[in-house]
Amino acid sequence: MRIAFIGPPGAGKSTQARKLARALPHWNTSPRLSTGELVRAQIEAGTDLGRALKERYERGERVDNASILSLVLPRVRRSGGWILDNFPADVAQARALDEELEEHGAGNLSRVILLEGPSGEDLIQRVLDGRVTSQTTRDVYHLLNDPPPQPEEGLDPGPFESRNDDTEASLRRNMEAYRREAESLKKHYEARGVLSVVNARRPVDEVAEEVLEILGHPERPEFYTVSANSRTV
Numbered sequence: 480m481r482i483a484f485i486g487p488p489g490a491g492k493s494t495q496a497r498k499l500a501r502a503l504p505h506w507n508t509s510p511r512l513s514t515g516e517l518v519r520a521q522i523e524a525g526t527d528l529g530r531a532l533k534e535r536y537e538r539g540e541r542v543d544n545a546s547i548l549s550l551v552l553p554r555v556r557r558s559g560g561w562i563l564d565n566f567p568a569d570v571a572q573a574r575a576l577d578e579e580l581e582e583h584g585a586g587n588l589s590r591v592i593l594l595e596g597p598s599g600e601d602l603i604q605r606v607l608d609g610r611v612t613s614q615t616t617r618d619v620y621h622l623l624n625d626p627p628p629q630p631e632e633g634l635d636p637g638p639f640e641s642r643n644d645d646t647e648a649s650l651r652r653n654m655e656a657y658r659r660e661a662e663s664l665k666k667h668y669e670a671r672g673v674l675s676v677v678n679a680r681r682p683v684d685e686v687a688e689e690v691l692e693i694l695g696h697p698e699r700p701e702f703y704t705v706s707a708n709s710r711t712v
């Protein structure tokens with residue numbers, strides 16, 4: 480499956496990408512590709528690219544498209560299935576992804592899931608109220624809405640910390656950058672017939688359930704027994 484989650488900051492892209500990846504029986508063959516994580520990994524590893532991106536990243540700003548594409552596209556090329564989280568963020572990135580898929584005959588995106596619904600103010604509040612990231616797995620949780628696993632569950636040892644770039648100013652900047660692109664990105668995928676809009680105002684698990692429904696329940700064994708010809712995702 481080739482899925483992309485798009486939407487404004489705080490809508491739940493990382494959360495839903497994690498939930499979907501974990502729900503899939505073959506989840507390790509559909510890796511999650513999170514642009515934020517790819518950038519952070521470069522910075523932590525101290526690569527040339529990481530050093531070039533560090534300042535913008537630490538100010539909570541978007542990094543340039545050429546850098547993002549140089550991180551995402553080779554990974555898209557190497558793997559037949561993936562769950563993209565926060566990519567494409569604009570039409571230029573969407574076009575670059577289309578070209579990449581066409582050039583390598585990798586097949587189209589199965590589905591693009593747009594998470595939207597909460598107002599900008601609600602999204603900012605949601606993030607500032609308790610978004611935390613595991614320092615071990617980099618998975619995202621929320622202290623109130625989607626609490627991190629307990630140590631005895633053995634799923635994620637944490638620690639769970641809020642991100643330095645989760646400030647009101649940087650969230651507002653990113654929200655504005657998203658708004659400038661949102662309509663044209665939506666139209667781009669509507670025109671290709673792969674867009675599904677999901678109401679992200681509902682609780683995390685309800686949103687996750689709707690995503691599975693839209694995808695035809697890939698967590699169920701029956702999904703893999705239907706003939707490949709009749710399968711669209």
Ligand code: ADP
Nearest residue numbers: 488489490491492493494610620621624682683
């Ligand atoms: P994005 O990747 O779109 O920026 P996140 O997945 O980081 O968004 O979600 C933002 C914060 O809101 C996280 O702390 C997450 O746990 C929480 N969250 C995600 N989806 C929901 C939801 N449907 N309702 C309430 N909180 C949510």
